[in-house]
Amino acid sequence: MVAYLTGLCAAVLASLLGLVLPPRWRVRGSGILSATACVFSMASAGEVLASGNSYSLHTSLLLPFTGADLALDPLSALFIATTAVVGFSVSLYTIAYAAHTPNNRALVATQPAFLATLLLVPAASSVATFMIAWELMALTSLIALLTEHRERPETRDAAQWYAAMTHAGAAFILLGLILLAARTGEQSFASIAASRPLLSMPIASAVFVLTFIGFASKAGAVPLHVWLPRAHPEAPSPISALMSGAMVSLGIYGILRVDETLLGGGKLWWWLLVVAMGVASALFGALHSSASADLKRLLAYSTVDNIGLVLIGVGAAGALLANGQRILASLALLAALYQLVNHSLFKGTLFLGAGAVQHATGTRDLDQLGGLAARMPLTTTLFAVAALAICAVPGLNGFASEWLLLQGLLHGFAAHPAVTQAAMLTGVAALALTGGLTATAFVKAIGTGFLGQPRTGAAESAREVAPSMVAGMAVLALGCVVLGILPGLVVPALDRAASAGLAGGAPNSLASGLGLDLTSLKSAIEPGQLAAGLLAVVTVAWGGLKLAQKRAGFYRPRRTEAWGCGRELQTPRMEITATSFAEPLQRVFADVLRPNHDLEVTHIAESQYFVEAITFHRSVDDAIERVAYRPVISAMSWWGRLARRVPNGSVHRYLAFGFVALVLVLAALT
Amino acid sequence: MTGANAMLAAATPLLWVRIFASALQVVAVAVGGPLLLGLMGKVRARAESRIGPPITQGLADLRKLVRKEAIRAEHTSAVASLAPLVLLGSAVVASAVTPLLTTSTIITGGGDLFVVVYLLLMGSVALALGGLDAGTAFGGMGSSRAMTIGAISEPALLVAILAMAVQAKTSSLPGIVAGTLAHPAWLTSPQWILALAALAIVVIAETGRIPVDNPSTHLELTMIREAMMLEYAGPDLSMVTAGEAMRFALLLGLLVNLFFPWGVDTSRSVAALLIALVALAAKTALLAIVIALIEVSTAKLRLFRIPELLAGGFVLAVMAVTAGLVIK
Structure with a gap:
């Protein structure tokens, strides 16, 4: 546990170093410290995996009201160890990668921060700590996504999609976990698991559905995957590697931690739903x-x-x-x-x-x-x-x-x-x-x-x-x-x-x-x-x-020209x-x-029997995005345009809104 | 303990016996592959009223190619020299672990059906990469087509295996073969027959025979597997040809042993191994003649009709699995 905390602190420190150090020292200092952080985390997680021990830590510092809870068991240690290995390589890689990138401060500073949140999420062991860590991960990854090509429209587009999807997902997880915490009256994972019998099956199923939607969207399961093929390509490559090699896995971690160990397995249909989504993702992704x-x-x-x-x-x-x-x-x-x-x-x-x-x-x-x-x-x-x-x-x-x-x-x-x-x-x-x-x-x-x-x-x-x-x-x-x-x-x-x-x-x-x-x-x-x-x-x-x-x-072996069907070159x-x-x-x-096929034939001006140019365009875009998301987005923007007409800048109208709202609230309360 | 299980437990002989048996299998497949292809060529020629080359022509060709100068295309990388080796190597290892002559092969508990499938996949990947390495138009086209056909034949293959493995309660090939020897009734059950049909279609596709591919064509637009080998010459070509022939013999041997296992040695005596060798030769030769006769009388399918054939194979395999559930 000490090694793990040291690793976490080192990663945060690496991020700060990346922020404050002058360009000459920045890349190496931060990179080496971030790699060291991974070594410490790896050692700690490796010990847990080898021995099967569990550790936990509660501190009233860091978070108001509830305090922070951290715990390491073999399941979280596996995810920490994997993240640490990927993080170690990414840290090494970033040293040379960032050295050749102009304006590298944002990248050098956010990469260790993102890494730290990735190491933190599997260890969080209460609802509050988990949600804070989860949101920190979403935020740092979003910033990291934007560090390299923020002026490119594709990157902005990807960031918007990612931000919307990840926050919608987090909202679902939050709802599910709040429901879980409220029904059991507990908020640390260990006590929730202990008071599991208090949950009725419909409530447990509701928690499952809510959290599964959230975690599956982070994992990139079809049909909640649309952010992934945009965000991964547009992010700087070390960040893509962290996203794909570590962050996406944490969606699976969430499913295992919350839906399997906290909810105690549950009904058969839950897991058939998981298999169905898995099959859809596997086929759609591979195609x-x-x-x-x-x-x-x-x-x-x-x-x-x-x-x-x-x-x-x-x-x-x-x-x-x-x-x-x-x-x-x-x-x-x-x-x-x-x-x-x-x-x-x-x-x-x-x-x-x-x-x-x-x-x-x-x-x-x-x-x-x-x-x-x-x-x-x-x-x-x-x-x-x-x-x-x-x-x-x-x-x-x-x-x-x-x-x-x-x-x-x-x-x-x-x-x-x-x-x-x-x-x-x-x-x-x-x-x-x-x-x-x-x-x-x-x-x-x-x-x-x-x-x-x-x-x-x-x-x-x-x-x-x-x-x-x-x-x-x-x-x-x-x-x-x-x-x-x-x-x-x-x-x-x-x-x-x-x-x-x-x-x-x-x-x-x-x-x-x-x-x-x-x-x-x-x-x-x-x-x-x-x-x-x-x-x-x-x-x-x-x-x-x-x-x-x-x-x-x-x-x-003699080297000679490949066979060119009788052509010379x-x-x-x-x-x-x-x-x-x-x-x-x-x-x-x-x-x-x-x-999508697009065939455009341009004829010469004098006669349409002669062709001047033919352009052929072919692209494969995401059919799920086109069918399921585009209508929602256009409905939302229609609603937004409609709502924009209501506030027209007149103070009288705003006062009238306030008055009507007050009357409605009073009517509802009496 | 079931009969199959007892049989497996009894059949774990000494290491050197297993090494000998595996080596014999490799030799049988390596020599048998070109001979089977020669036999098929002869049968086709006779059916078309030609005399045709002698059955041993394939072996003679290999001998000739090995002594020719190695020539490689100028833009090729290490892949061009590695691909033939990997193709041949995967075929050799697969022949060593598959229970063609005996149920106790070199790797303890090896010879898993999935292992054989993935070893063959490894060979296909190597060949496809080799096809792309020279950067020529035909090689790339062949790779693209071969990978496409491979991708859509995979589901039929694995689901057919599932049908048999569910019956035998193991995916280990020696276990399945020993199981069918102990329970011959399995072989006439609907799921086994349906799985046979599915596997047969996949084997035709994987080995590039008519109606999926025509191994004797060099017409540019119809080539699939041939197109990937155009840039090989001399010893490289000999390895590719030998590897392909071994894959063919191996898949044929696997097919006949899964559906007609008699003759496979479970008693691990030398005499039984020799009997197994004769039995395997007879069984595969018979199957090869049948395939050759079908090839003479059928035309090659259009490339974009092949998925339909393979989808048919997949449906057969799914039916095999469901038949196993319904009929107990």
Whole structure:
């Protein structure tokens, strides 16, 4: 706990340093202190995860009336540890990133502040502390979003969407928690959990619905995701990495903390709702990420997709618990948490990688990139490791967690009400389709962004980024490899977190060596052995062929022009672009994606039989936003315009309003 | 303890026996793949009243390619040299862990169905990235198409596996094969047959056979898998061809063993392994001949009709799962 508090203070101090230090010292001073803060938090959270102990702290300082409550248990420690790892890399990365940014004070000051709030939220253990921490997180992230390109209209637009969505979400959470606190008469989480029997089921369900809406909007679950594909791309890349790798996860933390442990599991339909939203998010996110040609937008939609997978796991765990199957429930939750941790690692790397690309080329449009593998080899390698991890390639971490998730759903299929079985089946199908779509999206990202020939001068003149940026990405990418080859290392910690996240705790589900061994379910994998086998085969094949080549008298591969269909020169214009790569999928899923086509033919003035120019425009915008949000927004602005007519500046009219209001109040009271 | 469980518990032989069995499987798949493709070519040729190349042509081609000079396109990165290795490696590891000849393979408790699926996915990703690496028009187009088809065949594949795994109560392949050997009635249950149909469609799509793709075409606009391999030459091409042939043999072997497991060794004696080898060769050859005959008599589907076929496969797989729920 002391280490944790030290870390928190260090992060706040780093933010202050960023604010007051002169430009020469600012970036390094703040960055190193912020990385140190992460090390302290990591140590504290690691101790809790390794031992399973819990700590709590109450102080009457800091908050008036109630005082602040902080507590660390394995569930919050898991989120703190993940945030600390991502935060550590981001802090390193920001050192070089900000050094090359003019006017970097806002970024350097808000990044540690945002980090501090991210570390604070999982530890908050009373309604008041939690809501304050939650709002601080919303505010710092909003400011952080605006630090780099605040003059761009897209960034302002994104900030407006984000502010509206996050505050609406916070209002829902606040309502739910107030209801919960009022009905139990308690406000610290521990006492609320203890006086849970006072809650009637309808009230508990109301609390669930209210808080779930709020937390799901923070997590970016469909249909509450609309802020995410705007805010993530427009934020500075270190902030995008923190948002996607840590902040979005806290939505899931909220669901587990409030809806699972405080409300005690509740009804089956709650969790079926969670699974349904998870399936929708997974499919919608994966489809959009495979259709997207903007690198950061692709990553943002992929976050929606991954959160969907986590929600499927969380929902399956809740549903299985509601059916009384504790072992399977804890397995499903463990899989969900594993997926969440993995998502933080690979998505953190990917956003930092996208930032490096944007830093080096000035663009994040895949159609303008290409050929970066030769120019930025380290960034390309690290980006590719994370991208392959997200595609669930065996030997990397995404595979281990997806396998566990599939096992959870597969064995959860034995659970009885047919509706649960339908949920598990839908979950498997969604997981499968998302898996394929994710692979398509990331093959596209690597293949058109980093391989081939550069399509523009900007991509042509790209250079490798500074060492501290590479180091930031490397830490996270290394995490992807370690957690992929030796899942047994983290499984005990995840198991503790999962049983802390289930109402009433749950028995350990995995007997684990270095691989994953579900003895009771007769299933096991050894990713380490698979990776070793693969490496051995690759080495032997490579060596054997080298030998055969040497004996035939060839010493190194000859380089020659690619086959150009009889043309002499292969130009970058012949390469496939990200947009055309995604075209077949867009066509297959046109009913969901609803791409906009725009074909404009200009004829020459003399005759309409001759064409002067043809412009073709194609874009894929968010269908949910168009259908569900645009009408609400236009209704709101209509209402706003209507209301604006009422106050016309005349004092008499305002006095009349006051009088009428007074009469109405008196009438209502008597 | 069920019969399947008891059988699995009994069958954990010594490490060297398992290594030998896995090595034999790899060799069988590596040699069998080109031979099966040769056999199919021969059957097609005969059906079209041609003589056709000898069945061993594939092996001879591999031998020739290995000794040719390695040539790479000028803008390629490390991906171009890694992709063939990874494709081949994933096929070898998958052949080592899948219970083709024996239920006790090299990795303890390995041979999980999902592992095989994801290993094959790894190979597909490597091939698709390789297709994009040279920056040519055809390679990219092939990658795009192959990934699209892969993405929409995945749900049918995993749900069909779910149908079988729910029946066998495990996703471990040795467990499923041992289970079907102990309960032959499973094989005639509706869910197993529906899952077979779904898996067959997926295998056709994954291996790029007619009606999804035509492996013998080099017509630009219809190529899918071929387009990704255009830029490979010499030893790289040999690895890609060998990898593709191994994937084909592996998927065929998996399919016949899931639906006709007799012959698979559960007693771990050398004689049983040899019998298993003969049985596997006979079963896959029969299936290959059937596929070749179907290929001769069918035309390739238009690219944008393929999703409908695969969606059909998905529906079959969902029906398999529900049939398992309804019929107990």
